[in-house]
Each structure stands twice: as structure tokens, then as C-alpha cells.
Amino acid sequence: MTDQETEKTIVIPGDALEEEGQLRGGINTYTENGSVYAKVVGVRDVKRQQVRVIPFKGRYVPKENDLVIGSIAKVSGTSWIVELNSPYNGLMTLSESTEEFIDLDEHHLSEFYDVGEVVLVKIKRVTPKKHVQLTMKDNMARKITGGRIIEVSPTKVPRLIGKDGTMVTTVKDYTRCTIIVGQNGRVWIKGTYEDLAERAIRKIEEEAHTDGLTDIMSQWLEQELGTTETIGDD
Amino acid sequence: MVQDADITLIDDNGIRFDGRQTDEMRPVSMEVGVLHNADGSAMVEIGKTRILAAVYGPKELHPQHLQDQTTGILQVRYNMAPFSTEDRQKPGPNRRASEISLVARKALEPVVFLEEYPMTTVKVYIEVIEADASTRATGITAASLALADAGIPMKGLITACAAGKVGDSIVLDVASKEDSYGEADVPLAMIGGTDDITLLQIDSSGLTHEELDEALRMGKKGCEYLFEKQKEALYRQYSQVIT
Amino acid sequence: MTKEEEILQVNQEYIRRRMQQGERKDGRAFDELREITITPNYIHEKAEGSCCVQLGNTKVIAGVKVNVGTPFPDVPDEGVLMVSAEHAPLAASHFEAGPPGENSIELARVVDRAIRESGMIDTGTLCIAAGEAVYMVGIDIHVLDYDGNLIDAAAIASLVALLQTNLPPYDPETGALDRDSDGDALPVQDKALSITGYVIDDGVIFDPDYAEESIADARLTVGFKEDGTICSVQKGGWKPLTREQITDIAQQCAQLNQTVREKIKNVMAE
Numbered sequence: 001m002t003d004q005e006t007e008k009t010i011v012i013p014g015d016a017l018e019e020e021g022q023l024r025g026g027i028n029t030y031t032e033n034g035s036v037y038a039k040v041v042g043v044r045d046v047k048r049q050q051v052r053v054i055p056f057k058g059r060y061v062p063k064e065n066d067l068v069i070g071s072i073a074k075v076s077g078t079s080w081i082v083e084l085n086s087p088y089n090g091l092m093t094l095s096e097s098t099e100e101f102i103d104l105d106e107h108h109l110s111e112f113y114d115v116g117e118v119v120l121v122k123i124k125r126v127t128p129k130k131h132v133q134l135t136m137k138d139n140m141a142r143k144i145t146g147g148r149i150i151e152v153s154p155t156k157v158p159r160l161i162g163k164d165g166t167m168v169t170t171v172k173d174y175t176r177c178t179i180i181v182g183q184n185g186r187v188w189i190k191g192t193y194e195d196l197a198e199r200a201i202r203k204i205e206e207e208a209h210t211d212g213l214t215d216i217m218s219q220w221l222e223q224e225l226g227t228t229e230t231i232g233d234d
Numbered sequence: 235m236v237q238d239a240d241i242t243l244i245d246d247n248g249i250r251f252d253g254r255q256t257d258e259m260r261p262v263s264m265e266v267g268v269l270h271n272a273d274g275s276a277m278v279e280i281g282k283t284r285i286l287a288a289v290y291g292p293k294e295l296h297p298q299h300l301q302d303q304t305t306g307i308l309q310v311r312y313n314m315a316p317f318s319t320e321d322r323q324k325p326g327p328n329r330r331a332s333e334i335s336l337v338a339r340k341a342l343e344p345v346v347f348l349e350e351y352p353m354t355t356v357k358v359y360i361e362v363i364e365a366d367a368s369t370r371a372t373g374i375t376a377a378s379l380a381l382a383d384a385g386i387p388m389k390g391l392i393t394a395c396a397a398g399k400v401g402d403s404i405v406l407d408v409a410s411k412e413d414s415y416g417e418a419d420v421p422l423a424m425i426g427g428t429d430d431i432t433l434l435q436i437d438s439s440g441l442t443h444e445e446l447d448e449a450l451r452m453g454k455k456g457c458e459y460l461f462e463k464q465k466e467a468l469y470r471q472y473s474q475v476i477t
Numbered sequence: 478m479t480k481e482e483e484i485l486q487v488n489q490e491y492i493r494r495r496m497q498q499g500e501r502k503d504g505r506a507f508d509e510l511r512e513i514t515i516t517p518n519y520i521h522e523k524a525e526g527s528c529c530v531q532l533g534n535t536k537v538i539a540g541v542k543v544n545v546g547t548p549f550p551d552v553p554d555e556g557v558l559m560v561s562a563e564h565a566p567l568a569a570s571h572f573e574a575g576p577p578g579e580n581s582i583e584l585a586r587v588v589d590r591a592i593r594e595s596g597m598i599d600t601g602t603l604c605i606a607a608g609e610a611v612y613m614v615g616i617d618i619h620v621l622d623y624d625g626n627l628i629d630a631a632a633i634a635s636l637v638a639l640l641q642t643n644l645p646p647y648d649p650e651t652g653a654l655d656r657d658s659d660g661d662a663l664p665v666q667d668k669a670l671s672i673t674g675y676v677i678d679d680g681v682i683f684d685p686d687y688a689e690e691s692i693a694d695a696r697l698t699v700g701f702k703e704d705g706t707i708c709s710v711q712k713g714g715w716k717p718l719t720r721e722q723i724t725d726i727a728q729q730c731a732q733l734n735q736t737v738r739e740k741i742k743n744v745m746a747e
Contacts, residue, residue: 008476010468010469010472010473010476012382012391012465012468012469013345013382013387013388013389013390013391014345014388014389014390014391014425014426014427028387030347030389037389037390039347039387039388039389040382040385040386040387040388041382041383041385041468041472043476055385056385056472056475057273057274057383057384057385058384058385058386059273059291059292059293059385061351071483071485071486087291087292087293087294087306087351087353087354088294088353088354089294116483116486117486118485118486118487129303129352129353130352130353144487145487146487146490147487147491148487148488148491148502149485149487149488155385186485188487195504206475209475209476210476269536269567269621269622270534270536270622270624271534271568271569271570271622271623271624272567272622275567282521282522286567286621287567288567290570293570311566311574313565313574315538315540315565315617315619316540316542316561316563316615316617316619317520317523317524317527317538317540317541317542317617317619318520318523318540319523320523320656321544322542322544322615322617325561325563325576325577325617326575326576327574357566359565359566359567361565361567361621363520363538364520364521364522364523365523366522
């Protein structure tokens with residue numbers, strides 16, 4: 001193990017993350033007898049006297065205010081159960097689905113969102129017992145139709161979005177696609193060069209731990225677009 | 235000289251039937267991330283024993299009455315493929331497989347931070363592809379790698395191997411002939427890098443207290459060796475990712 | 478088996494839309510197989526014959542166990558051939574442990590039918606002593622990773638495993654098989670192989686992945702003998718097929734049957 005911040009150190013569960021007692025344990029670590037250890041396989045990362053592990057893999061666990069892409073699993077009289085690519089489903093009640101008044105004598109909820117339909121939805125609240133409450137009351141929230149959805153490891157989502165959204169914006173601009181990245185690892189792509197966008201996202205996922213990836217991606221997209229435009233796509 | 239069924243299990247110089255020293259393991263190989271669908275997977279081979287482990291989860295737990303609001307649970311299934319043994323294994327659970335599933339779960343549970351995933355299950359499948367003794371120990375070693383590969387939070391890895399007694403000698407990593415005709419089989423599992431034993435079973439025709447202590451010592455040595463192999467397999471798999 | 482993992486509706490529509498444009502989601506031609514890896518003798522010692530087939534992300538092992546048993550009274554001079562299949566729960570998140578479900582049974586029977594009807598194994602040659610001892614040859618298909626088209630993967634694995642199989646010599650004194658001796662190769666009269674076409678809307682595709690297979694309306698598995706004649710057929714799925722569709726799919730299956738046989742030949746020659 002090395003303390004040089006520039007070098008990426010892979011750690012596995014049980015690996016000691018620091019020996020001097022200088023650093024506090026952050027996310028994906030545990031502390032025993034004053035020493036900090038890794039809980040998951042990942043890359044050791046130090047920031048402001050805190051050591052944490054950036055995981056390679058792991059399932060998505062709902063967090064408040066996350067935007068996620070879900071699929072309607074069940075419609076009942078007053079609410080929807082939404083599957084979220086997670087161990088926990090979400091619940092959206094009628095009152096969270098719209099600002100408008102809905103007369104339930106006249107309408108059934110499936111008229112708005114039916115089983116199998118896909119929605120971009122916001123997580124409003126997660127109780128300690130992991131009841132997940134969803135809401136459509138967000139500017140971004142909407143039903144998703146057309147295009148395609150690919151799944152990436154939820155642990156790679158921050159990299160895919162990039163700092164202040166720079167990475168995903170780069171891909172959007174070059175591919176002339178709408179791209180929405182759900183925190184649960186589902187990515188919706190719709191637009192002109194969907195195949196290229198998909199390939200770009202797969203490349204970002206694979207090379208998530210490379211430095212300067214945004215620049216690398218710009219060059220790569222530029223190059224690919226040169227060949228794509230003549231051949232055509234979609 | 236110990237002889238049974240025309241096999242000399244260990245000679246006067248302490249060399250075993252397959253040419254190994256008493257404290258020598260069979261060749262070991264480990265690989266992580268060998269399956270596509272599973273959230274985590276690993277293949278571990280020790281001699282001719284070959285085990286595949288797969289992990290799914292954490293995922294929603296059914297039936298609901300098993301759900302625990304304070305923690306997730308671990309579900310382990312040990313299974314032998316029909317063609318993995320000399321006599322065909324009839325598919326489906328049997329008493330032996332059920333017990334091994336239970337002790338494997340107990341061996342793994344102490345290191346998994348299941349409380350981080352209330353209401354859920356983490357499913358662990360141990361599939362014996364080819365059996366030449368030590369399948370439960372090797373299965374646990376593989377399962378622990380698959381859990382780590384799935385990104386399940388853990389305190390450390392679990393490593394398991396089997397010590398045994400052949401004639402008057404305590405030996406490491408019993409092979410099938412030694413298991414059948416030897417004096418003791420001592421599978422044990424440990425939390426990697428510690429002295430904590432999370433699984434111990436003994437089948438023996440007679441083991442002295444000194445021999446027990448020696449078997450535990452030998453088993454620990456084996457686990458330490460396998461622990462290094464486990465770490466190597468994980469580092470190898472993931473260093474491909476960052477380079 | 479729990480409810481099958483559903484492909485997102487958006488992606489189902491995407492696959493169909495793309496097919497209408499004559500394309501598949503991964504860029505393959507409709508009749509293009511995924512990368513195929515055939516590993517004969519995958520089980521080193523415990524099986525008398527075996528093969529692991531990887532078709533894209535689908536991974537299947539066929540293992541052959543040879544045992545000795547007493548023949549059925551009505552056919553005292555014939556051995557026994559049996560095919561079983563298991564969707565091991567490690568292969569997909571919706572597979573569950575338990576007795577073989579109808580999917581496992583269908584898989585085993587479809588593979589079995591092609592082998593049996595082709596006359597590949599003459600059960601008469603499996604007789605050791607009429608009325609007393611015969612070879613019982615069991616093929617176990619074990620699914621390790623499920624990403625569509627299990628039938629074809631299992632058919633390839635079973636064929637190669639049988640071609641690898643040795644019959645351990647029978648020891649009349651002990652009444653058991655001497656598994657430490659090599660024995661003779663299992664006599665094989667033909668080589669049966671099945672190929673499956675999947676119908677989605679108006680298109681026919683081959684070797685689908687899980688997403689494609691899960692939205693298929695119908696499928697047709699055609700088993701071929703080595704001379705190219707048809708020895709078995711199984712129609713699956715909810716949608717009826719017309720005579721034209723069936724003959725067309727059978728023609729395409731015949732083409733791919735040749736392609737796969739070439740690959741098997743190359744692997745066996747190595």
C-alpha cells in the first residue's frame with residue numbers, strides 16, 4: 001500500500017487503509033481498534049484527512065433526492081409500486097404523481113402510468129426501514145418513451161455524470177442525444193447517434209478510473225463521429 | 235506404512251500417495267468474475283476439486299415473512315453437479331448438501347455487514363463442478379471471493395481448507411483417497427489474517443488432543459496460504475480495471 | 478422459478494423497432510451466431526465425457542455419466558440413454574433451487590429427441606449381458622450462465638460430450654465398471670445437432686440473447702442428422718406459425734447447422 005495520492009491503490013475487504021492513525025474513516029470503511037479498514041473492493045481515496053473506498057461494484061440503494069429510472073411494477077387504487085433496479089422498490093402515491101386533482105371515480109391510475117411503463121422519478125424519502133417514497137414533483141421527472149435504456153454499474157454513475165455534469169454533456173453534444181443518467185445505473189439515450197452514445201458510455205464505464213477521461217472522451221467521440229457520419233447510424 | 239485398498243497413503247519418509255509432503259497443498263488456482271449474470275462470482279480449483287461460486291444480491295427477499303427489518307440475511311446453497319462425482323449425483327437437495335449449506339452460511343456470516351441491507355437477502359450459490367475432497371472448504375473460499383466480487387461490504391475474507399490425519403501423520407489438504415481411507419478429515423474456515431475460526435468439523439476414527447492442536451495449526455497454515463491466493467485473484471481482476 | 482426478469486418496456490420496443498429496420502440491437506445479422514467457445518473434456522476425471530459451450534454470455538456444461546444397470550424387462554438386450562437438465566440457480570437471478578421445472582424438462586426432452594431419433598446411439602451396442610447388465614448412459618445438462626438460446630448451446634454441448642465418451646470396461650466378477658481403465662469409445666452411428674429460430678413480429682432471428690429471447694413470439698427447434706435430414710422438431714412460444722414460416726425457418730436452421738458442425742469439427746480436430 002502506498003500513501004501517494006496520485007497512485008491508485010486497489011483495496012479489498014479487511015485491508016488496512018492507514019497505519020499512523022492520522023486519517024478518519026469515510027464511506028465503505030470500518031474502524032477497529034483505532035485503525036481504518038476497507039469494507040469493499042475498490043480504490044483507496046483520501047480527501048481532507050478522510051480515507052474512503054470508491055467501490056468497483058455494488059447494487060444501488062435508494063437515497064433521498066436521487067433521480068432514478070424505474071419501471072411500474074404494480075398499480076393499485078391509490079398508488080404505484082415502482083421497480084428501481086435495487087433491492088428496494090419505491091412507492092408513489094397519487095398525490096405525489098401530479099399537482100392536479102384526479103377524480104378516482106372517473107379515472108384509474110393505470111391511465112397515467114401503467115405496468116411496464118418507464119419513469120424518471122425522484123426519491124422523496126427513505127425511511128430507516130427502507131420504505132422508499134417517490135415523487136414526480138420535480139422538473140426532471142417524467143414518463144420515458146422511445147430511445148433505449150442501458151444499465152451501468154451504479155458505482156460508476158458519478159464518473160459518468162462527471163464534475164458538474166461535464167462528462168455526460170460532452171457525450172450529449174457529440175452524439176446529439178438526450179441522455180439521462182439515473183442514480184440507479186439506468187441510462188436513457190434518445191437522439192441522433194444512439195449507438196455511438198451507447199458505446200461512449202460503455203467506454204466511460206470501463207475506463208472510469210482513468211485520469212483526464214473527459215478529454216480522452218472528447219477526442220474519441222470526435223474521431224468516431226468522423227467515421228460514423230459517413231456510414232450513418234440509426 | 236499405511237495401506238488400505240491397495241493404496242499406500244503415506245510412506246515411511248512422510249511422502250503422500252500423490253507425492254506431496256505432509257504440509258503441502260495440491261496446486262491451487264483462483265479466478266474472480268467468471269460469470270456474466272451473477273453480481274459476483276469466482277472459480278477455485280484445488281487439485282482436481284473445482285468449485286464455482288455465484289452471488290446475487292442484496293435483493294428483495296421472498297417470502298416476505300422471512301424479511302427482517304433490522305438486517306439482511308445470507309442464504310447459501312451448496313450443490314454438487316450430477317457429473318461431479320464418480321457416481322452420478324441425483325439432482326436436488328439431500329441431507330449432506332443441506333448441512334453443508336448451513337455450516338457454509340455460518341462460516342461466512344461473521345464477516346458480512348448484512349445490517350446495511352435490512353429486509354433483503356444475499357444469495358450465495360456454491361456449485362461443485364468436479365469433486366476430489368475438500369469441496370465444502372473450497373466452496374467457502376470461492377463463496378467469499380464471490381461476495382467480495384459482488385461488492386458486498388465485508389470485514390474481511392473467509393478462507394477455508396481441510397487438514398486431516400493419515401496414518402500417524404497430520405496432513406494438509408486431504409485428497410479424496412486420504413479422505414476415504416485416512417484417519418481424520420478436519421475442514422476449517424478462518425477470517426483471513428486473523429486467528430478466528432468460523433467453521434470446524436471433524437470426522438475421525440480417533441484423534442488425540444495433541445493431534446487436534448496440530449491439525450488446527452496445519453489448517454491455519456493452509457488458510458494463510460490460500461488467503462494470499464485469494465488476495466492475488468482479487469487484485470489481479472481489478473488491476474485490469476484501473477490500467 | 479420466480480417471475481422472469483422483465484426487460485424494460487422501452488427496450489422491448491427498441492428491439493422490435495430496430496428489427497423492423499433490419500437490424501439487431503447488437504449489430505448482428507438476423508442469422509448470425511454470437512461468439513462460440515467449445516471446450517471438450519471440461520470435466521477432467523469424474524465424467525466419462527463432457528463439454529462446456531459458451532455462446533455469447535450463455536454457458537452450459539453437458540456431462541456424460543456411464544453406469545451399469547439391469548435392462549428393462551421388455552428390452553433385455555438394450556442399454557439406456559437418458560438426458561436430464563438443470564437450470565442451476567447460479568445461472569440467472571430468477572432461477573430458483575428445486576425440482577426441475579417444465580423449462581428444464583422441455584430442454585432435456587428436446588435435446589434427447591434429436592439424439593434418440595437420429596439413431597446416434599444404438600442402444601443395442603450398450604448391452605453387456607442380455608437381461609443382466611447394460612450400460613446406462615446419462616447426459617446431464619447443467620446451465621451455469623443464462624443469456625438466451627439454451628437449447629442450441631445444450632445441443633452442441635451434448636453432441637460433443639457424447640463424441641468424447643468412453644465406456645469403462647465392465648468387470649463381471651465385481652459387477653462394476655473399472656473406471657481407472659480407459660475403455661472403448663461410445664459407438665456413435667450419427668451426429669445429431671439442433672438449431673433454433675426465434676420469431677419476433679415478422680422477423681426470424683437466431684441465437685438470441687436473453688432480452689431478444691424474452692420477447693420472442695414463437696420458436697422452432699429443428700434437429701438434423703449428419704446427412705442434413707431432419708430428425709426432430711419442437712415448436713415453442715405462443716404464436717402460431719404458417720407452413721411458409723416453418724419451411725423458411727427450417728431452411729435457415731439447416732444453413733446454421735452446417736456452420737456449427739464446421740466449428741465442432743475444427744474443435745475436435747485440435
